[in-house]
Amino acid sequence: MENRIMINGMQVSEQLASFVNQQALPGTGISSERFWAGFSELLHDLGPKNRNFLAIREDMQKQIDDWHIARRGQAHDAVAYQAFLHDIGYLLPEGADFAIQTTNVDPEIASIAGPQLVVPIMNARFALNAANARWGSLYDALYGTDALGDLPAGKGYDPERGARVIAWGRAFLDDAVPLAKGSHSNHDGYRVEAGALVPALKNPAQFAGYRGDAGSPTAILLKNNGLHIIIEINSDVEIGANDKAHVADIRLESALSTIMDCEDSVAAVDAEDKVLAYSNWLGLMKG
Incomplete structure (x- = not known):
């Protein structure tokens, strides 16, 4: 007791x-x-x-x-x-007809369409994974699942499967953030000149920013339908070193928000349960 x-x-x-x-x-x-x-x-x-x-x-x-x-x-x-x-x-x-006021509501709730996760906050691993799910690797998702039509074979890196992943990723960029001319797969690099992406986008407004030096950025930030896309550029890793544009990954803005659940998927009823739930929540708030 x-x-x-x-x-x-x-x-x-x-x-x-x-x-x-x-x-x-x-x-x-x-x-x-x-x-x-x-x-x-x-x-x-x-x-x-x-x-x-x-x-x-x-x-x-x-x-x-x-x-x-x-x-x-x-x-x-x-x-x-x-x-x-x-x-x-x-x-x-x-009651009578009414209207609600949405001023100052966070865009993740008010205007951006994207997944919302629900996880039991008493499970620290689940909660942490959900909190970090705002961004996800497209390359990892394609390589490690059957999204390409089959599952990976063996334990080591399969260059042939990797090439299929990269091709799929470039096709995705062509569809979501197309260039003014040509394909993302045909260019050997990205840079920023006068505040614009080179190679030029069909819709220049889709360029949201970059990281690093403008002439040799380490990341390009793009956006489509309110969601962001990061092209990671790194020639020091295997994927980037073997890519003519040195693209190491494509990261997608994914789960925009998360419900940390204390009631439905779990049952925090006694002091021990509540302390565990509050401790995990406190850890997320402090980072």
């Missing part, structure tokens, strides 16, 4: 209190005294209200259960059921 201590009129798990005081609060500018006093005030204010909501929910559920039990074996009457749900307050009258 977990040990509990009294703090500001609350019984708090000693393990949870230790985590809050020794790990979560340092660096926030909030003292443990101020935190627990404020939390106690919130708990004593909102706790009774929450219990009342739960009682209403339980009463509604009992009425719904009784309604179905009383009609067991009968054909479902959708009209009568809807009227019943209105009568008990489960359904409310439709």
